[in-house]
Amino acid sequence: MSTNAHVILVKRPGTNGTPTADNFGFEECPFPAELEAGEILIKTLYLSVDPALRCRMNEDTGVHYVTPWEIGKEIGGFIGVGQVIKSSDPAFSPGDIVEAQAAWPWVALFKRKQEEQNPLRKVDTSLLGGKLTLPLTVLGLIGLTSYLGIKEKGGIKPSQNQTLVVSGAAGACGSVAGQLGRLEGCTRVVGICGSNEKCQFLTQELGFDGAINYKTENVKERLAALCPDGVDVYFDNVGAEMSDTVISQMNKNSNVILCGQIAVYNKDVPYPPPIPESTETRIKDMNINRTRFLVLNYADKFEEAMTKLAELVLSGKIKVRETTMEGLENTGKAFVSMMNGGNIGKQIVHVADPS
Numbered sequence: 001m002s003t004n005a006h007v008i009l010v011k012r013p014g015t016n017g018t019p020t021a022d023n024f025g026f027e028e029c030p031f032p033a034e035l036e037a038g039e040i041l042i043k044t045l046y047l048s049v050d051p052a053l054r055c056r057m058n059e060d061t062g063v064h065y066v067t068p069w070e071i072g073k074e075i076g077g078f079i080g081v082g083q084v085i086k087s088s089d090p091a092f093s094p095g096d097i098v099e100a101q102a103a104w105p106w107v108a109l110f111k112r113k114q115e116e117q118n119p120l121r122k123v124d125t126s127l128l129g130g131k132l133t134l135p136l137t138v139l140g141l142i143g144l145t146s147y148l149g150i151k152e153k154g155g156i157k158p159s160q161n162q163t164l165v166v167s168g169a170a171g172a173c174g175s176v177a178g179q180l181g182r183l184e185g186c187t188r189v190v191g192i193c194g195s196n197e198k199c200q201f202l203t204q205e206l207g208f209d210g211a212i213n214y215k216t217e218n219v220k221e222r223l224a225a226l227c228p229d230g231v232d233v234y235f236d237n238v239g240a241e242m243s244d245t246v247i248s249q250m251n252k253n254s255n256v257i258l259c260g261q262i263a264v265y266n267k268d269v270p271y272p273p274p275i276p277e278s279t280e281t282r283i284k285d286m287n288i289n290r291t292r293f294l295v296l297n298y299a300d301k302f303e304e305a306m307t308k309l310a311e312l313v314l315s316g317k318i319k320v321r322e323t324t325m326e327g328l329e330n331t332g333k334a335f336v337s338m339m340n341g342g343n344i345g346k347q348i349v350h351v352a353d354p355s
């Protein structure tokens with residue numbers, strides 16, 4: 001193996017711009033140099049593309065925890081799964097499957113030293129039931145976000161007949177959050193998503209009680225019909241008008257899990273974005289709890305959450321869906337597709353098979 005290739009940023013989408021596949025380029029790049037002590041040579045097998053990466057396309061990301069991508073430079077991605085090809089770190093051996101939940105570059109082969117901040121973890125493949133992509137979905141940040149969002153901000157109390165509404169419901173976090181909300185005790189779970197196929201996935205495969213296609217249906221009317229007792233918990237992945245509509249039907253002392261606001265990620269606004277006065281008033285009048293949720297603030301709970309998630313997924317209590325794009329060269333395309341709703345469940349990229 002002596003060739004290598006990576007994805008680069010060719011141009012930024014510009015202020016309030018929608019990303020397109022031609023913002024990204026694909027080119028050959030040098031094969032990693034000989035390993036120094038402690039370094040590991042890794043072959044990328046699977047990559048995750050995530051909404052949080054959108055802000056890195058801007059000159060200013062607007063958040064403290066990530067830096068902008070540079071024009072002409074390799075894309076520093078987020079989550080990945082790979083295989084160790086060579087190692088001069090005694091903790092890793094050739095053939096090991098590894099994953100990292102941050103800083104995985106969009107490149108075929110790279111070398112890396114173990115570091116405290118973005119650790120590489122050896123994956124016990126026997127615990128994955130042969131599914132190497134689980135660290136990109138439920139056994140990684142996606143699962144943690146859904147689980148800790150529901151647990152820490154949901155205020156779900158079994159026996160209180162609560163209604164949970166999830167926006168972005170057929171996506172990676174949304175589809176897991178809805179299932180977890182049910183397991184936590186919500187008696188009614190309703191999802192909002194962008195196609196009839198997604199609605200069917202939610203109601204027929206995941207057991208949601210109802211689903212609304214926001215592109216073709218009147219969300220306000222359908223919500224009122226599907227949630228006759230109002231909304232007690234809202235797992236918000238989307239924001240903007242959709243969330244104003246949901247909040248307008250929320251009960252007293254209810255809870256918004258402010259997970260993401262993807263409807264405004266292409267807009268040059270701060271995060272979380274401002275909300276209309278009428279929504280502010282509703283939140284105040286109904287004593288609705290709505291504070292920012294960032295999974296990275298709960299690192300001390302990751303281990304316990306991961307154990308629980310592994311139990312749930314391996315026992316079949318949580319179902320996981322993926323949408324796969326083939327080829328490293330199509331990673332930018334996969335990102336754009338995900339931002340436009342092309343995915344059901346988690347959008348991943350299959351780069352190579354393990355050897």
Ligand code: NDP
Pocket residue numbers: 050051052141142145168169170171172173174192193194195198237238258259260261262263264293294295296338339340341342343345346347
């Ligand atoms: P998804 O798998 O849900 O993919 C994104 C989905 O968003 C698309 O499939 C699309 O589905 C929907 N979407 C895109 N644009 C719009 C729009 N304008 N209006 C309504 N829906 C839209 O992504 P993730 O599960 O990875 O992320 C979901 C959310 O969770 C994001 O907001 C993300 O930033 C957030 N997040 C937050 C974390 C935290 O710590 N708080 C950690 C990780 C993720 P559709 O067809 O339904 O339109």
